[in-house]
Amino acid sequence: MSLRSPSRALTRIGAVATVPLAITMLGAGFAAAHVETDPGQANKGDDAVVTFRVPNEEDNAGTVKLEVTFPLDHPVPNASTTSIPGWTANVTMTTLPKPVHQNNSDVKTAVQTVTWTADPGNQIKPGEFLRFPVLAEALPDNADKLTFKALQTYSNGDVVRWIDPPAADGAAEPEHPAPTLTLVSADTGDNAAKxxxxxxxxxxxxxxxxxxxxxxxxxxxxxxxxxxxxxxxxxxxxxxxxxxxxxx
CATH class of the missing domain: 1.20.5 (Single alpha-helices involved in coiled-coils or other helix-helix interfaces)
Structure with missing residues (x-):
């Protein structure tokens, strides 16, 4: 089902975002967590709330910035963010060198980056993670997967580049895989069976x-x-x- 009302969708995810989202991670399995999309699937051509789940993997520093670069070969025409206490979000748009035809129209401008910056004194502390939701509008109908590139900046100046291409079938996972979003046809998604x-x-x-x-x-x-x-x-x-x- 398409989310054609950004304000209504952002109200729902805003209610979730205002709850403290820095949740302590339990167990050794989270130690190797990556920046990922959650959920990792959406319908082609629809609007969808895509959440980037960001863990802190350092012991002596906190995450203070996340910059996500959107693909331009299969562009997202627009995106909206919601308020997260202690963080400031900024959406940067760009004009495409050449219009891209998708969803029965030519896309001329698209989302280039979405950046979340921690307010002074705020951070994702060691052993915690945070969710950064964004409403991506009119996902492309001619792609099976979107690959984003994410830069995670720590308070000590370290920058982790989550930009490695996804591993091919049977290949070992790269050290810093880029977050991806799988796109499926609406009639083959979970809603088809409902x-x-x-x-x-x-x-x-x-x-x-x-x-x-x-x-x-x-x-x-x-x-x-x-x-x-x-x-x-x-x-x-x-x-x-x-x-x-x-x-x-």
Missing amino acids: PAAPAAAAATDSDGTARWLGGIGIVIGVLGLGLGIVIAMQGRRSAAPTTENPTE
Whole structure:
């Protein structure tokens, strides 16, 4: 389903963003976490809220800036951000050298970068991560995947470049893979199966009701048969002749 109302979508994700999003990471598995999109899939041609999940992988410094570069070969015409306490967001647009035809129109300007900068005294602390949502409008309908490039800046000046191309099938994952977003057709996504769910549920309910009524019918039949046998036996006893003692 297309998110054609940016203000409504941003209100929803804003409600989530205002809750403290720096969540302590548990377990050793998070130590090797990367900057990733969450969720990692969206429908072609739709608007979608794409969230960049950013972990802090250093022990003695905090993350103070995230810069995400959008692809221009399959451009995103517009993007909107939402307020995150302690951070300032900035969307930079660019004019394409040559218009790109997608979604039945020619895209001439597109999102170049989205940058989030921590306010003074704020950061993603060691052992924590933060989610940065962005509403990407009119995702391309002629691509199967979008690859972004992300630069993560720490308070000690270190910059981690999440720009390595995704690994090919069977190949080892690169050290700093770029975040990617898989694009699928709307009729093959999760939403395609949802209209059939009520029918399936109705069929299941109908089948269960039929079995329940059938069970009641069997029970009533058995009770009726037992009652008939009892009545018949009582009738036979009442009709049986009385044998008198001949010596009396």
